[in-house]
Amino acid sequence: MIELRNITKSYRLDNGERRYIFRDLNFTFPEGANIGLIGRNGAGKSTLLRIIGGIDTPDRGKVVTDQNISWPVGTTGMQGSLTGRDIVKFVCRVYGTSHEEMLEKVRFVEEFAELGEYFDQPIRFYSSGMRGRINFGTSLAFDFDYYLMDEVGATGDAAFKEKSKRILEERIERAHVIMVSHNMSEIARLCNVVVLVQDGEAILYEDVKEGIAAYQSMVKKIKVARGEKGRENASPAQTPKERLEERRLRQKKRQERLARRPQQ
Amino acid sequence: MARTPWQVQKSVIFALFIRELRTRFGTYKGGYIWLLAEPILHIAVLMSLRSFIRDRSMYGIDFPVFIAVGVIPFILFRNITMRVMDGVDSNRGLFSFKQIKPIDTFLARALLDTMVSLSVFFLLLTGMYWFGLDVPFRDPLPVLAIYVLLIFGGLGLGMIFCVITHYLPESKSILRLSMMPLYLMSGIILPIASLPQWLLPYLLWNPLLHAIEIMRGAFFVQYHMVQGISPLFVVMSTLAVLAFGFTWYWNRRLELLAR
Numbered sequence: 001m002i003e004l005r006n007i008t009k010s011y012r013l014d015n016g017e018r019r020y021i022f023r024d025l026n027f028t029f030p031e032g033a034n035i036g037l038i039g040r041n042g043a044g045k046s047t048l049l050r051i052i053g054g055i056d057t058p059d060r061g062k063v064v065t066d067q068n069i070s071w072p073v074g075t076t077g078m079q080g081s082l083t084g085r086d087i088v089k090f091v092c093r094v095y096g097t098s099h100e101e102m103l104e105k106v107r108f109v110e111e112f113a114e115l116g117e118y119f120d121q122p123i124r125f126y127s128s129g130m131r132g133r134i135n136f137g138t139s140l141a142f143d144f145d146y147y148l149m150d151e152v153g154a155t156g157d158a159a160f161k162e163k164s165k166r167i168l169e170e171r172i173e174r175a176h177v178i179m180v181s182h183n184m185s186e187i188a189r190l191c192n193v194v195v196l197v198q199d200g201e202a203i204l205y206e207d208v209k210e211g212i213a214a215y216q217s218m219v220k221k222i223k224v225a226r227g228e229k230g231r232e233n234a235s236p237a238q239t240p241k242e243r244l245e246e247r248r249l250r251q252k253k254r255q256e257r258l259a260r261r262p263q264q
Numbered sequence: 265m266a267r268t269p270w271q272v273q274k275s276v277i278f279a280l281f282i283r284e285l286r287t288r289f290g291t292y293k294g295g296y297i298w299l300l301a302e303p304i305l306h307i308a309v310l311m312s313l314r315s316f317i318r319d320r321s322m323y324g325i326d327f328p329v330f331i332a333v334g335v336i337p338f339i340l341f342r343n344i345t346m347r348v349m350d351g352v353d354s355n356r357g358l359f360s361f362k363q364i365k366p367i368d369t370f371l372a373r374a375l376l377d378t379m380v381s382l383s384v385f386f387l388l389l390t391g392m393y394w395f396g397l398d399v400p401f402r403d404p405l406p407v408l409a410i411y412v413l414l415i416f417g418g419l420g421l422g423m424i425f426c427v428i429t430h431y432l433p434e435s436k437s438i439l440r441l442s443m444m445p446l447y448l449m450s451g452i453i454l455p456i457a458s459l460p461q462w463l464l465p466y467l468l469w470n471p472l473l474h475a476i477e478i479m480r481g482a483f484f485v486q487y488h489m490v491q492g493i494s495p496l497f498v499v500m501s502t503l504a505v506l507a508f509g510f511t512w513y514w515n516r517r518l519e520l521l522a523r
Contacts, residue, residue, distance in 0.1 A: 011522070054362035057518050077357030081287045093279030094363050096267060 002029040002052060002069075002146070004202075006061035009047060020200065021047055024061070027202045029195075035178045036187035036208070038215050039197035040222075045180040046150050048197060052178060053148045070144040074135045074152045080124035084115060084134045087123070091138050105141040112137040112167070114160070129157070136164060140171065147171070149179040182239045184212050276363050280355075280372035288376070303339060303384055307331050310453055325484050326397040332388050333483050334452045334476045340381035341414045341472065342443050347373040348422025349429060349439065352520050359521055366426075366513070366520055374419050382411075399483075406482035410475050410498070417471070417502040423509035427516050450476050456490050468492050471501040 007025040010018050021044040029035055037045040050056035053069055076087050088109045092102040110119050113133040115126075123131060139147065168177075172190065181187050187194060187208065194211030196203045198218065205211030267275075289296050307328050351369040358364050393399040401407075429436045450472040459467070467473055468490075475498050481489045513520070 055360055056521075071361050075357065075360040077355070077360060079283075079287055079357070082283070086283070086286055090279050090283050091361070093282065094276055094361055096271065096275035 001031060001064070001066055003027070003064045004051075004061070005064060007051060007058045007063070008060040009044070009051065009056075009058045022058070022200050025200065025202060027195075027204075029178075030193055030204070030206070032176065033192040034172060034176050034190055036191035036194040036211075037178065037180045037197055038182075038184075038187060038194055038211065040219065043197045044200070045197045048202070049148050049150055049178060049180055067145040068143075070139060070142065070147045073139040073147055073149045074132070076135050076138050078123050078131060078135075081122050083122055084109070084113065084119045084126075087134055088138050088141065091142075095142065105138075108141045109134065109137040112140065112163075129160075133160065140167060143175070145175055147175060147177045149177055149181075151180055151182070183242060184216075188212065272363050273368060276365075276368045277372050277375070280358075280364070280368055281375055284372055284376045300384055300387060303332065303336050303388060306335050306339075313453075325486060326392070326399075329389070329392055329397055329399055329483070330455075330480070331452070332385075332392065333480055334450075336381060336385045336388065337410065337414055337479055338447060338450060338452055338472070338476065340377060340411075341418045342447075343377045343381075344374045344415060344418030345422040345425060346440065346443070347377060348419055349425035349436070351422070352426055352430070366517060370419060370423065370426075374415060374422075377418075378411075378415055400485065401483065402485060403482040406478055406495075409495075410479050410482075413498055413502045414475060416506050417475075420502070420506035420509035423513040424505070427512050427520070430516070430520050446470070446472060449473065452476065455480075455487075457488065464490065464492070471498050474498045 004025055004027040007022050007027075008020070009022045010020045012018050037048060039045050047056060049072065051058055052063055052065075053072060054063070055072070076091060078087060082090070085106060088106045089102060092105055097105065113119065113130070115130055115133065118126065118130060123134075126134075136152070168190075177190060179187070179190065191208055194205045194208050194215075196205065196211055196215055196218075203214075205214065289298065310331050311328065348370045351373055352366045355364075355366075355369045358369070359366075389399050389401070425439050429439065449467055449470050451467075456464070456467065456473065456477065474493050474495070477489050477493045478495060478498065480487050481493075
């Protein structure tokens with residue numbers, strides 16, 4: 001059970017104005033579901049995720065839960081002079097694991113990340129992909145009831161992506177995720193329900209497709225109100241990044257077609 | 265699975281402590297040697313000024329010992345203050361673990377600096393004794409008490425600086441520089457007794473001066489503490505700084521974390 005009770009959260013802007021993200025928000029997350037948080041930028045999805053995870057404190061109200069919730073997957077507070085092994089050990093110590101458990105988790109991450117000798121090198125020598133492997137692996141080394149994921153795209157090369165996808169899907173069989181993503185296909189693939197965060201409200205959609213549709217029509221409405229013409233082909237919910245990805249995909253397909261032609 | 269808050273905090277401070285240790289001198293083995301470098305260098309530089317001070321009021325106290333006894337505790341106080349000031353900024357990434365709070369980074373840092381300082385103190389004085397200098401470790405109780413007070417004073421002042429620099433990031437360099445006049449006014453180099461008498465009433469407002477004087481008095485029989493040195497003043501000002509620093513931090517702790 002994860003329940004939000006009278007959550008009020010505001011930020012003070014630099015000009016002294018106070019902006020409310022949520023006012024007396026009450027919400028109960030459905031039991032045993034993988035939850036996708038969707039909404040426009042700045043709607044409060046990430047803030048909500050951080051409040052659920054106990055990292056951000058609401059001005060008023062509280063989160064009531066008996067579940068074991070992860071830290072946001074993909075962050076381990078890395079520091080340049082530490083090695084990958086140090087990072088895993090650090091997180092183990094924070095969670096107060098026994099020595100045997102620590103060794104086991106270190107071994108898990110070492111095998112998962114496949115960094116070879118780099119596992120014992122300071123992180124400042126790592127590429128961003130290698131950092132992603134350690135971060136993701138460390139999260140998976142711990143057993144949580146809920147994994148919080150804020151825009152965690154699978155990082156790394158194709159083989160690693162495939163592997164992380166597989167392990168994540170395996171894990172979801174006994175645990176759950178609460179994820180923030182603008183990638184609707186990812187939401188549709190991993191989640192059973194979606195929560196649309198909008199104007200300080202959280203609206204539950206038991207049907208993922210329906211939720212995504214509601215979000216997309218909302219975005220469309222805003223665009224129409226602004227007098228923007230939506231491009232016919234692109235779905236309005238796309239972020240620039242997704243649009244770029246789609247364009248890359250089209251280019252790749254075209255190149256593949258071109259490559260195939262002479263052989264025929 | 266459920267751990268008590270105290271168990272959680274204990275493991276967090278331990279984790280942070282090891283992490284600080286690793287980041288500060290971890291990557292190459294020789295890192296630990298540099299710990300001794302600062303106070304030794306300090307003493308060496310001051311030794312070169314020795315002839316200038318020599319016959320003023322040393323009462324046959326060995327000068328390197330005199331300096332070491334003052335400078336090592338001062339460095340501890342300064343290091344704790346500065347590291348606690350930077351504690352939130354340089355550990356930002358870590359606060360995505362709900363178990364880790366800024367106070368834990370403060371305590372871990374203070375703990376590490378304390379251990380470093382105590383080892384340096386011990387090693388250096390033993391070394392001096394071994395080289396034939398007179399190291400009269402006369403009265404351990406005040407030494408210990410001053411150490412404890414400096415640690416808590418540094419923590420308190422560090423927390424105050426931490427909150428100030430959160431709202432005024434530009435003040436960081438000024439606060440860093442402010443340690444220099446404090447150093448000069450705390451009687452680290454010159455015995456306070458050798459300064460002009462009319463200055464004394466003003467200088468006595470500095471609790472650190474009291475602390476260093478008491479420290480020296482606890483070591484050397486021949487050392488005459490200046491009139492007006494009060495252990496109570498050190499205790500009270502430490503408590504005041506600590507209480508103020510902690511309450512201010514506690515009231516602002518959520519804002520410190522907000523980016």
